[in-house]
Amino acid sequence: MAPPPPSEQPDAAAPGAGAISRVLIVMAMEKEATPLVNKFKLVEAPASESILLRHQNELSKLYRLSAGVHSARFTTRFPKGAPWTRFYGCYKDLHLDLVMPGKDAVFGVDSVGTVSAALVTYASIQASKPDLIINAGTAGGFKAKGASIKDIFLASDVAFHDRRIPIPVFDMYGIGARKTFAAPNILKELNFKVGKLSTGDSLDMCSEDEEAILSNDATIKDMEGAAVAYVADMFSTPAIFVKAVTDIVDGDKPTAEEFLNNLISVTAALDVAVTKMVDFICGKRISDL
Amino acid sequence: MAPPPPSEQPDAAAPGAGAISRVLIVMAMEKEATPLVNKFKLVEAPASESILLRHQNELSKLYRLSAGVHSARFTTRFPKGAPWTRFYGCYKDLHLDLVMPGKDAVFGVDSVGTVSAALVTYASIQASKPDLIINAGTAGGFKAKGASIKDIFLASDVAFHDRRIPIPVFDMYGIGARKTFAAPNILKELNFKVGKLSTGDSLDMCSEDEEAILSNDATIKDMEGAAVAYVADMFSTPAIFVKAVTDIVDGDKPTAEEFLNNLISVTAALDVAVTKMVDFICGKRISDL
Numbered sequence: 001m002a003p004p005p006p007s008e009q010p011d012a013a014a015p016g017a018g019a020i021s022r023v024l025i026v027m028a029m030e031k032e033a034t035p036l037v038n039k040f041k042l043v044e045a046p047a048s049e050s051i052l053l054r055h056q057n058e059l060s061k062l063y064r065l066s067a068g069v070h071s072a073r074f075t076t077r078f079p080k081g082a083p084w085t086r087f088y089g090c091y092k093d094l095h096l097d098l099v100m101p102g103k104d105a106v107f108g109v110d111s112v113g114t115v116s117a118a119l120v121t122y123a124s125i126q127a128s129k130p131d132l133i134i135n136a137g138t139a140g141g142f143k144a145k146g147a148s149i150k151d152i153f154l155a156s157d158v159a160f161h162d163r164r165i166p167i168p169v170f171d172m173y174g175i176g177a178r179k180t181f182a183a184p185n186i187l188k189e190l191n192f193k194v195g196k197l198s199t200g201d202s203l204d205m206c207s208e209d210e211e212a213i214l215s216n217d218a219t220i221k222d223m224e225g226a227a228v229a230y231v232a233d234m235f236s237t238p239a240i241f242v243k244a245v246t247d248i249v250d251g252d253k254p255t256a257e258e259f260l261n262n263l264i265s266v267t268a269a270l271d272v273a274v275t276k277m278v279d280f281i282c283g284k285r286i287s288d289l
Numbered sequence: 290m291a292p293p294p295p296s297e298q299p300d301a302a303a304p305g306a307g308a309i310s311r312v313l314i315v316m317a318m319e320k321e322a323t324p325l326v327n328k329f330k331l332v333e334a335p336a337s338e339s340i341l342l343r344h345q346n347e348l349s350k351l352y353r354l355s356a357g358v359h360s361a362r363f364t365t366r367f368p369k370g371a372p373w374t375r376f377y378g379c380y381k382d383l384h385l386d387l388v389m390p391g392k393d394a395v396f397g398v399d400s401v402g403t404v405s406a407a408l409v410t411y412a413s414i415q416a417s418k419p420d421l422i423i424n425a426g427t428a429g430g431f432k433a434k435g436a437s438i439k440d441i442f443l444a445s446d447v448a449f450h451d452r453r454i455p456i457p458v459f460d461m462y463g464i465g466a467r468k469t470f471a472a473p474n475i476l477k478e479l480n481f482k483v484g485k486l487s488t489g490d491s492l493d494m495c496s497e498d499e500e501a502i503l504s505n506d507a508t509i510k511d512m513e514g515a516a517v518a519y520v521a522d523m524f525s526t527p528a529i530f531v532k533a534v535t536d537i538v539d540g541d542k543p544t545a546e547e548f549l550n551n552l553i554s555v556t557a558a559l560d561v562a563v564t565k566m567v568d569f570i571c572g573k574r575i576s577d578l
């Protein structure tokens with residue numbers, strides 16, 4: 001008989017005061033995420049799952065519902081129609097939610113890119129009010145800036161490289177450069193590399209993208225990070241960006257081919273890195289990171 | 290003394306069975322929207338306003354709350370932190386919500402582009418479950434495809450032109466071409482032009498964008514449409530895209546300059562078009578459009 005799924009609101013011993021309790025892991029591709037789902041023994045939430053939890057709390061406060069209704073367990077769901085998926089579980093002192101934008105309804109591929117990443121991040125923040133977001137994924141790296149295949153980077157900054165709006169101020173909005181949450185102790189303890197991340201909706205890189213990436217002083221390039229950061233910042237949620245290098249953008253191999261060839265092995269390195277990071281986070285406060 | 294704001298759930302005489310009742314207008318820029326806000330006498334919802342309405346209904350159903358709680362009026366809000374704005378009101382038989390992504394918290398400019406448009410469309414669909422979405426805005430037009438300044442187009446199709454993912458199937462996902470809701474009677478009655486719309490996050494057009502726009506067979510080019518369509522389709526909400534041409538992309542004037550020079554006068558034409566469309570929609574069913 002299968003064990004019951006883990007509680008949505010673990011009754012485990014409360015961690016130290018102020019310790020991080022809820023961590024939201026945002027990933028774009030199923031192949032990147034599956035090893036982590038297995039590692040953390042997460043279970044999949046029923047299709048369409050998670051929006052209502054916080055709202056229930058707010059409604060309860062607003063209307064002072066009876067204690068019975070207030071304490072009712074909600075099986076919250078992403079709204080019907082959204083392809084987003086969520087896996088959840090308890091790992092040590094943490095409640096983990098791992099969300100993905102899911103498979104495109106028409107084409108069946110992972111819904112990569114900024115729009116989907118922003119949407120699932122938004123819906124998940126509203127549903128679970130995480131203490132911390134980890135956006136984990138693969139990225140292209142620039143060897144001219146010191147990146148090699150399988151390197152693990154934490155992004156110190158994020159920006160967009162494909163939102164060119166040549167009108168004063170709009171130009172800076174388009175680039176959307178922002179510093180990420182600094183995690184000096186994670187960097188020191190886990191020995192990751194650090195660099196700036198540039199985000200765009202294309203896997204390839206046209207000359208205008210390249211110019212913007214150079215201007216962004218980026219060492220790594222992905223398709224979601226700056227969008228996740230935009231939404232996380234909107235709701236003042238600290239977010240860490242951990243990216244594993246699958247392909248060398250300024251190398252001599254075609255990006256798509258190199259990406260696909262390295263995806264499995266680099267994903268393994270990413271998963272080791274995320275596990276170490278989650279282990280490090282356990283029992284810590286935000287200010288300890 | 291100022292009149293009270295209009296009811297969120299008008300008690301006006303019920304329109305004919307199946308008639309369109311709730312229309313969500315999604316616009317990107319305040320300058321485009323203000324004349325419509327005035328024309329329809331919409332009032333601004335308090336900052337952060339609108340998410341909870343539907344959830345309250347769902348919660349009520351789930352828990353069979355007392356009639357008193359069930360019928361309570363919610364002053365729903367966009368979540369704190371979101372810059373999105375909403376104006377609402379009754380116009381003839383319709384409840385109108387006009388939403389915008391609002392001013393960027395850092396730069397203070399309208400939050401144009403696909404990520405913001407997708408987010409505010411998503412949050413608004415969840416909040417108000419509209420019968421119909423109208424995405425109204427300005428666009429660049431291609432004279433080679435018959436577009437002129439101040440033309441009003443309905444988009445027959447939308448697609449992205451800056452999401453290049455050269456991996457089989459992912460390539461088609463990136464382009465994300467889809468037919469829009471067909472509104473043949475609006476087209477016939479209001480004498481708009483019809484053409485395909487291509488969307489990207491840049492105001493300018495690099496050669497890769499141009500190639501993709503040609504491949505999308507687009508007559509008009511904007512920065513939000515395909516993202517609004519993506520979210521509308523996710524929740525099976527019919528959406529109409531009405532775009533007024535501010536600049537000729539394949540002309541001899543710089544896009545940003547032409548856009549800014551024509552914004553006010555073209556917006557006036559857009560607002561006339563949207564008003565005519567809303568007048569046409571009043572009392573109609575979706576199948577009448």
